[in-house]
Amino acid sequence: MKNILEIIADTSLFNGLPENQVKEIVRIAVEKRYGKGEIIFLEGDEGNGFYVVADGKVKIFKASINGKEQILHIYGPGNPFGEVPVFSGKEFPANAQAMLKSHLLFFPRTAFVELITTNPSLAMNMLAVLSMRLREFTVQIENLSLKEVPGRLSSYLLYLADEQKSGTNIFLPISKGQLASLLGTIPETLSRIFAKMSSRNLIEINGRKIKLLDRSSLEDLAEHGKL
Amino acid sequence: MKNILEIIADTSLFNGLPENQVKEIVRIAVEKRYGKGEIIFLEGDEGNGFYVVADGKVKIFKASINGKEQILHIYGPGNPFGEVPVFSGKEFPANAQAMLKSHLLFFPRTAFVELITTNPSLAMNMLAVLSMRLREFTVQIENLSLKEVPGRLSSYLLYLADEQKSGTNIFLPISKGQLASLLGTIPETLSRIFAKMSSRNLIEINGRKIKLLDRSSLEDLAEHGKL
């Protein structure tokens, strides 16, 4: 278990900051703990601060009336989330829930804004974080609107392979049901597509272990769609 | 035709800044003009700065191989765009094209970053702008994945009515073809849905003039989907 200072040092948000600033940040951070499945905030809740994951896993999602959910992000150690209302001054635009027992740091809005207004390099880090988020959303919207599910799945598998640097063997960090939600579909559809990709020797599946057999076909699929 | 100083004063990005700071900003702005249909930047281009629309209309979009496009935003006078690579330090994540003859102000990356690092309140404005964008994208992803086209259209019409403050009479600011792309669909589908909504007396259409006849049904549609 790391201490708060170590956690903060591991966050992109805070790197490159001078020693005394980091201490200031530690001073305003509030530790919070959540059990598996516990709701951290709901869409529409007043956004009086943002969080950094110290340990555990958190999902950010939108829900429709009829129960279907769309996962927007999944965050792990070192990732900040919930920053939007800090600067837009409005409510949270989506829900956050702990996927595992999680340990979070909470940064209250007013204290953080105070820090940022006097510290340009913290502001720059924050700008970089938000820009990256915007970039990710751009990709996600493209995926949802321009590609069919097999294309989105291929993109995700290739992304994972890259992320995990494990060559062609990858491991799903979330359940297939959750993956379906992240890809904007439902478990049945995802299952069928896995089966089809498997039967065409694009991949090999063993529970959460997946082996990429035909990378170039997967890349093609991620680009052009159509299985 | 406004002068640069007036344009800049009208931008949320720059409001609340002290006089001398505004002058600094004017100093680094570069005027650029584009004809209708002209490309401003393409996805993957190096992002060496961002733009503010002084006059005209600009669309930001993603394109797929087979010609289908997804419009992400449409910006008019006073709106900044292309800020992402300024802080993420990467390329533009989408394409930008002038929809009309447009007059833009360009802010070079390095000069702007310099300004921001010495001016916390400019940084705060920038953070607010990015946060608002993030919030909009969150809604757009929800729409694309959780709602069917009639629901997305209803949301858009209600949004327009609110925006235009014209009661129940609204005017489409873009062509129906472009609207289809903004809603993540194709013109044929949009046309059919307009026809269906019209036959059910939810709306009345006359070219780009639309009258909302049954607001509560539209709201219901925007919430729950299903026409």
Place this chain on the structure above:
DNA sequence: TCAATGCCTTGACTTAAATCAAAAAAAGCT
């Protein structure tokens, strides 16, 4: 006024994916 162009609509058809229902497999628990 009449062609010409661009934009929108309509119809017939196909297809990807959602829904409903149920079985099978895997993971947790005592």
Place this chain on the structure above:
DNA sequence: AGCTTTTTTTGATTTAAGTCAAGGCATTGA
């Protein structure tokens, strides 16, 4: 282990929306 609960898979069916093709309407301009 044996039981329960959750997750995943499979099958049959429905449905929303995309594709292809043709026609209509309106604006522009010679």
